[in-house]
Amino acid sequence: MAFFEMVKTALRTVMQKPVTILYPLQAAKKTPISRGHVVFDGSTCISCGICLRRCPSQAIVLNKEAKSWQINRFRCVVCNSCVDTCPTKSLTMDTRYTAPAAVQGVETFTITYVKPARPEKKDESG
């Protein structure tokens, strides 16, 4: 049975500088693989719809005719599965969190990818 066992630790922490950071005035500590928010690149997307089917919270809406790709930031759980399964690597993960907002809404991006024209097939018959 000991008395005042905590005094040693308490005095040492008082002498050191604080371990907390003044977030949001100082930046939050992040690593290169931290999951913050999803970034979409419209110039390489081929509208295959795989990200839409893999999303566990159904946050992505794709409109092929209108060429728009929407994401509901409030539904996205930043799980990284759309980034992992995109075949053309149009989706990447950024390390900063989405900023707080007062109204819920969706973010819309336009798809500017144009499929290159196939070269005309030469007549094979000799």
Add this chain to the structure above:
Amino acid sequence: MIMDTQTTTGIDVGKLIGSVERFRNEGYRLVQIGCTKVGEQYEVNYSFDKDYHFENIRITIAGDTEVPSISGMYWSAFAYENEMHDLFGIQVRGMNIDFKGTFIRTAVRYPFSQPPVTVTKGDKP
């Protein structure tokens, strides 16, 4: 690694109390009581464990069959039986602590015995 296969014994509702008493006398502890809806019938699994040896018995009943409670032998079974009643609507006779439907309060009564609700994509939650 692949672990050992588990066997499940299916028994009649009438023989439930006898089987559970046998487990009690041999010193097994109750692991869980769980319910699954398969088609129109309900399968109720009772799991027991002793020294890492796992045993499972199962009864298959219709929605309105009354199941006898095993809380006479295992006092802690009331938590599982009340949850089974609140989520699936199975009537259990003789629970030692009967919450009468207020253990888990949900917006829809007996939610797990009904088909799931669909939400359209991209709507606000």
Add this chain to the structure above:
Amino acid sequence: MSKQIIVPFGPQHPVLPEPIHLDLVLEDERVIDVIPSIGYIHRGFEKLVEKREFTDYVYIAERTCGICSFVHGATYCQGIEQIMKIDVPERAEYLRVIWSEYSRLHSHLLWLGLFADSFGFENLFMNAWKIREDILDVMEQTTGGRVIQGSCKVGGVRRDISNEKLDAMAKDLDRIDRDMKELTTVFLQDSSIQHRLRNVGVISRDDAYHLGAVGPTARGSGVAIDTRKLGYGAYDRLNVPVVTDSCGDCYSRCAVRARELFTSTDLIRQAVKKIPDGPIDVKVTGVPDGEYFMRAEQPRGELVHYLKGNGTKFLVRSRIRTPTLTNIPPLIKMLQGCELADVPVIVLSIDPCISCTER
């Protein structure tokens, strides 16, 4: 003839991390009976299994709880792998063990902090969470998320840790061990803490076994059950000691968790020494058809995932039975006969994780 009054405890209470309601029947400051009531955070996770494919359900299983999230995801993946008879590569099994043990460290440190807060020792609470920050930093550097890891998938793991990083992590554990030793000395030796914890909330060995207590709640009363001894994952190749204590009061449960911190760091060092090189995942084809009860050791006790598939890509049933649901009947037994001021300490000593219980 003294009067009996009923005092409601919860769902909002400064000491509870999650909402649970207890109706305490009191006679002059002594608790006679307790009536629990849950359902404040029921989200209906088990119903979602009918709408999400079995490979996507990992993300939902992980989000059942914020403190023990990695073990839920890993147990679900292991359950599906047992049904489909998939053999996961060895490196993936060792990586899962390393992340599970880090998860156990962070959960026990969180609990030690909250427990110190429940009897009023705020300085100790902050110090325990300061050590926990180092553990969460390691989780973020290796998986990308501090609280929800997202690194398990059916067939293996999604990310690898390089061998240099593993050696650096094992070396850093020496410093964390020293800090934890100082912290646990305060918990176990200080006289003011012993006055609050000794002979409070006593439950005997037979009661603990027959009422279904699991995890440190059972091991604090002398019942030596630890689901890691089943040998799932890579645990059959590692030496897992079972930590028990015989008194059955709040001090014993605290001592069991404090000593488990050191067995976890030892297991991480063993795993880093033995981890082989190789692939981290295996391709999954086909759909699950069959059922299995997968049991694993969560920081709070024995976790059971019951999964049933019928040959389509949606599972029929996923039932999660968490240790807190089975620790509530022993809690009722412990609270009978105690003083009102001891109620927060006893409720917190079983480590209630109500969001797991309610799913």
